[in-house]
Amino acid sequence: MIRLRNLTKTYDGRRILRGIDLQVEAGEFLFLTGASGAGKSTLLKLLYAAERPSDGGVWVAGQRVDQLSRHKLALLRRKIGVIFQDFKLLRHKTVLENVTFVLRFHGLRTREAHRRAYQVLKRLGLHHRQSALPEVLSGGEQQRVAIARALAYQPRLILADEPTGNLDADLAGELLSLLCDINYQGATIMVATHDHALLEAMPARTLVLHQGRIEYDGSWPP
Amino acid sequence: MMHIFEEGLALLRRRGAVSAVLALSMAVPMALAGFTTSLSLWSRPLVALESHATVVRVLLHPRMDVAQRQAWIAEQARNHRDWRLSEIDRETLEERLQVWFPYLEDLLEGEHAIELPTLVEIEAGDPEEVTALAEGPAVIAVGPTSSIDRVLGLTARTMTWLLGAISVILLASAFLLAATWIHLEVFRHADEITIMRLVGATESAIRSPFVVAALIPGICAGLAASVGAWYLIRMVAIAVEAVGLSAPVFPPWLVAAEIGVGVVLPMAAALVTMARHARVGETD
Ligand SMILES: Nc1ncnc2c1ncn2[C@@H]1O[C@H](COP(=O)(O)OP(=O)(O)OP(=O)(O)O)[C@@H](O)[C@H]1O
Ligand SMILES: [Mg+2]
Numbered sequence: 001m002i003r004l005r006n007l008t009k010t011y012d013g014r015r016i017l018r019g020i021d022l023q024v025e026a027g028e029f030l031f032l033t034g035a036s037g038a039g040k041s042t043l044l045k046l047l048y049a050a051e052r053p054s055d056g057g058v059w060v061a062g063q064r065v066d067q068l069s070r071h072k073l074a075l076l077r078r079k080i081g082v083i084f085q086d087f088k089l090l091r092h093k094t095v096l097e098n099v100t101f102v103l104r105f106h107g108l109r110t111r112e113a114h115r116r117a118y119q120v121l122k123r124l125g126l127h128h129r130q131s132a133l134p135e136v137l138s139g140g141e142q143q144r145v146a147i148a149r150a151l152a153y154q155p156r157l158i159l160a161d162e163p164t165g166n167l168d169a170d171l172a173g174e175l176l177s178l179l180c181d182i183n184y185q186g187a188t189i190m191v192a193t194h195d196h197a198l199l200e201a202m203p204a205r206t207l208v209l210h211q212g213r214i215e216y217d218g219s220w221p222p
Numbered sequence: 223m224m225h226i227f228e229e230g231l232a233l234l235r236r237r238g239a240v241s242a243v244l245a246l247s248m249a250v251p252m253a254l255a256g257f258t259t260s261l262s263l264w265s266r267p268l269v270a271l272e273s274h275a276t277v278v279r280v281l282l283h284p285r286m287d288v289a290q291r292q293a294w295i296a297e298q299a300r301n302h303r304d305w306r307l308s309e310i311d312r313e314t315l316e317e318r319l320q321v322w323f324p325y326l327e328d329l330l331e332g333e334h335a336i337e338l339p340t341l342v343e344i345e346a347g348d349p350e351e352v353t354a355l356a357e358g359p360a361v362i363a364v365g366p367t368s369s370i371d372r373v374l375g376l377t378a379r380t381m382t383w384l385l386g387a388i389s390v391i392l393l394a395s396a397f398l399l400a401a402t403w404i405h406l407e408v409f410r411h412a413d414e415i416t417i418m419r420l421v422g423a424t425e426s427a428i429r430s431p432f433v434v435a436a437l438i439p440g441i442c443a444g445l446a447a448s449v450g451a452w453y454l455i456r457m458v459a460i461a462v463e464a465v466g467l468s469a470p471v472f473p474p475w476l477v478a479a480e481i482g483v484g485v486v487l488p489m490a491a492a493l494v495t496m497a498r499h500a501r502v503g504e505t506d
Contacts, residue, residue: 071424074424074425075424077420078422082420089417090414090417101421105424105427110225149421
């Protein structure tokens, strides 16, 4: 599902990622961890092509993402559900519209998109806020909208960047079990986090980023 | 399809007042362009005068009958081999005069109707030679041989070109208005465009709402411009009619043309602007 070869990313001469090689099979669940600033978000951004590698290659779902045309990239991104660390909600759209907006790309009619979005929001305990604008929501609520948007169209690959950063322990646990369900149905899931409680709550393949390299790749705890 | 329209409307709703101002400010140059176009159409009969510059018009006595007229024409043709003479029939003459004197119809009708003299057009190498015909009893008047027709025609032609150029400049300014507005809107929404790209929106999904948002003020501008052009032409018509000349008319197709311009201009402006700023909101 994911293949990285000699992936290198440099920002203003600072090497954030130094020649990373990685293979992730379809249906895997893995954690990506490391200190703040280790480059977790950067690695995920390279996967959904929000950044281009300084060197090396990135393959997702069999396609080399750093060389895709704009149109093909758009189509590929529709197969990836990204939970952004900074949420990236459309500020002029309501909670429900933020979710239905992407469902529309998948050809869903208005009514069906609303039904599906409502279901996901309900599962995340946000259905009562469906007509609110993102700016009036708490951090945790905004995060859950971002999660709902990423999960609503049942993508085959989910990239989650600190998905529990603003959630309390209960909500974090619930999210984890939701992600497990989805993984059980066959989706590949990659969660970037520095929340050790999360790592311990669920035994899974874990990558530790340190000084631009994958320092550890295996089950957790080591 | 429907949701593109909805997205466009949502963009518009957020900027309701500005879109209204855009529609009005596009309508002004568009109305003026329609007005200048109608004026240039109106001056077309004058332009035609220019090509008649070597033609001298001669009026024959109205009491002459057909045979007498033909004999006279034949005689002139015999005497001046380089002249080309042609008799203008009554209907054509009436039609021509009516362009400039709308009340002619009333003079030609009823009991005390006046009789139109016969008009003969003579194309001569040297128009001055024709003046001598005025001495003969058959001729009541010889038209001006001066280059007044040429001057009038030239003036009218220059005016037509000038008005055409002004129309183009006015339409260009309407285009720039629309393009500038879309430019601003695109930059105002750069963050949202970034997010849309990240969640898989294609270029057409990103651009279409802006096109719709430009199209609606454009169509409104087209309607407003039609009304404006109609009003301006009406004002000129009132003034011209008061002098007794035939007034310019508002051609009905101008409404379609204004709306057409209202559709095409902002659409072109949107597409051009968005293509120029295709990278706005791109993340790398
Ligand atoms: N656009 C950018 N320009 C310059 N430097 C950047 C840019 N994006 C990230 N960096 C740098 O790259 C390093 C890694 O950032 P990244 O966001 O990937 O860290 P992270 O592991 O996700 O951290 P956190 O746990 O705090 O989210 C940081 O030092 C950051 O300053
Ligand atoms: Mg991060």
